[in-house]
Amino acid sequence: MNDTFKITIDGKEIEARQGQTIMDAADAAGIYIPRLCSHPDLKPIGSCRVCTVVVDGRPQAACVKPVMDGMVIENDTPAVLQHRRNIIDMMFVEGNHFCMFCEKSGNCELQALAYRFGITAPQYPFQFPEKEVDGSHPDILLDHNRCIMCARCVRASQELDGKNVFQSIGRGFHRKIGVNGEKELGDTDMAVSDRATEICPVGCIIKKRVGYEVPIGQRIYDKAPIGSDIEEVHP
Amino acid sequence: MSKPRVATTSLAGCFGCHMSLLDIDERILQLIELIDFDRSPIDDIKHISQRCAVGLIEGGCCNEENVHVLQEFRKNCDVLVAFGDCATMGGIPAMRNNIPLEECINEAYRDGVTVYNPKGIVPDDPEIPLLLDKVYPAHEVVKIDYFLPGCPPSADTLWAALTALLSGKPLDLPYELLKYD
Numbered sequence: 208m209n210d211t212f213k214i215t216i217d218g219k220e221i222e223a224r225q226g227q228t229i230m231d232a233a234d235a236a237g238i239y240i241p242r243l244c245s246h247p248d249l250k251p252i253g254s255c256r257v258c259t260v261v262v263d264g265r266p267q268a269a270c271v272k273p274v275m276d277g278m279v280i281e282n283d284t285p286a287v288l289q290h291r292r293n294i295i296d297m298m299f300v301e302g303n304h305f306c307m308f309c310e311k312s313g314n315c316e317l318q319a320l321a322y323r324f325g326i327t328a329p330q331y332p333f334q335f336p337e338k339e340v341d342g343s344h345p346d347i348l349l350d351h352n353r354c355i356m357c358a359r360c361v362r363a364s365q366e367l368d369g370k371n372v373f374q375s376i377g378r379g380f381h382r383k384i385g386v387n388g389e390k391e392l393g394d395t396d397m398a399v400s401d402r403a404t405e406i407c408p409v410g411c412i413i414k415k416r417v418g419y420e421v422p423i424g425q426r427i428y429d430k431a432p433i434g435s436d437i438e439e440v441h442p
Numbered sequence: 443m444s445k446p447r448v449a450t451t452s453l454a455g456c457f458g459c460h461m462s463l464l465d466i467d468e469r470i471l472q473l474i475e476l477i478d479f480d481r482s483p484i485d486d487i488k489h490i491s492q493r494c495a496v497g498l499i500e501g502g503c504c505n506e507e508n509v510h511v512l513q514e515f516r517k518n519c520d521v522l523v524a525f526g527d528c529a530t531m532g533g534i535p536a537m538r539n540n541i542p543l544e545e546c547i548n549e550a551y552r553d554g555v556t557v558y559n560p561k562g563i564v565p566d567d568p569e570i571p572l573l574l575d576k577v578y579p580a581h582e583v584v585k586i587d588y589f590l591p592g593c594p595p596s597a598d599t600l601w602a603a604l605t606a607l608l609s610g611k612p613l614d615l616p617y618e619l620l621k622y623d
Contacts, residue, residue: 306593432617
């Protein structure tokens with residue numbers, strides 16, 4: 208049985224393999240689909256919906272949707288881009304994202320997506336919700352103001368670290384990341400060397416005492432847009 | 443033909459964005475050939491004197507005076523540009539937004555560890571503008587036409603935006619000039 212076939216993304220025919228997701232196939236072909244909760248080392252959960260593409264007329268999360276022979280996919284169309292922009296805007300107004308003093312600025316994937324989309328200000332009113340900051344751990348700061356509920360830390364702790372430090376608790380707007388400990392992060396078995404420490408796409412989980420080792424202006428997304436590493440595969 | 447007029451103001455900001463505007467260095471000589479400044483901290487004119495082409499807004503609105511100034515700008519400027527993170531998203535002053543106003547005032551004037559105020563007086567002179575319940579980005583108070591984020595936006599960003607606006611070209615910032623930090 209032949210397990211490779213063709214799919215079409217924005218009119219371009221690319222090769223895909225049985226068992227790949229749309230995102231895997233697109234990455235391999237040098238087509239970048241924006242994403243936040245997805246990470247190459249973690250099982251995808253399709254939670255943030257930033258990777259939404261239109262497959263044969265229906266919106267689907269590219270990180271979880273398996274490829275099928277002859278799929279026709281819209282990725283870079285005004286409607287899809289607007290949908291993604293709306294999600295990014297919502298993340299900015301639903302948290303307290305103060306980039307000017309955030310240690311993650313320049314390495315932050317949420318900020319990088321906003322740069323890539325050319326967002327100068329979100330379209331929605333700012334919520335300024337009240338969030339907690341947990342500095343109890345000697346080496347790690349947990350700042351819920353910046354959390355976007357991607358659950359990368361939850362999955363990294365379970366899948367990569369063999370621990371179970373984080374869980375999401377609550378529903379809807381009140382959903383947040385909780386820790387499996389007496390009270391705070393310092394009560395858990397989290398270690399600074401855990402993958403869960405560095406896998407946070409935003410500045411919610413921050414390693415202490417390394418803040419500005421790489422100066423602002425020389426960070427990952429200061430010069431090149433997020434996704435350009437994928438696009439370089441097949442320029 | 444008279445030159446287009448540009449008005450600028452700093453509301454709930456730190457003047458850092460105006461400092462960044464001065465950071466265009468010798469290009470300010472070119473700017474002066476292109477425009478005349480109307481109301482601005484640069485020339486200390488207190489009110490807009492005539493119709494302006496562009497109004498530059500630094501800072502959001504934290505008190506009623508900020509709102510009045512912003513409304514004066516909207517009324518008298520063809521194009522309003524919010525520049526800097528405070529104008530576009532509230533910035534540092536907006537950190538008080540999830541703390542009740544009364545708690546903020548008590549911390550500043552009554553309970554703060556370095557405060558000496560035995561009578562517990564809170565400044566209430568009618569000359570002092572009343573604080574708003576929250577700090578609002580400029581576009582939540584009046585319509586804003588363009589946004590230039592950054593803390594502050596770099597001199598190159600401001601220069602690119604101003605020259606594009608004044609020559610009637612679309613404001614299309616290159617990747618390196620759009621920054622939130």
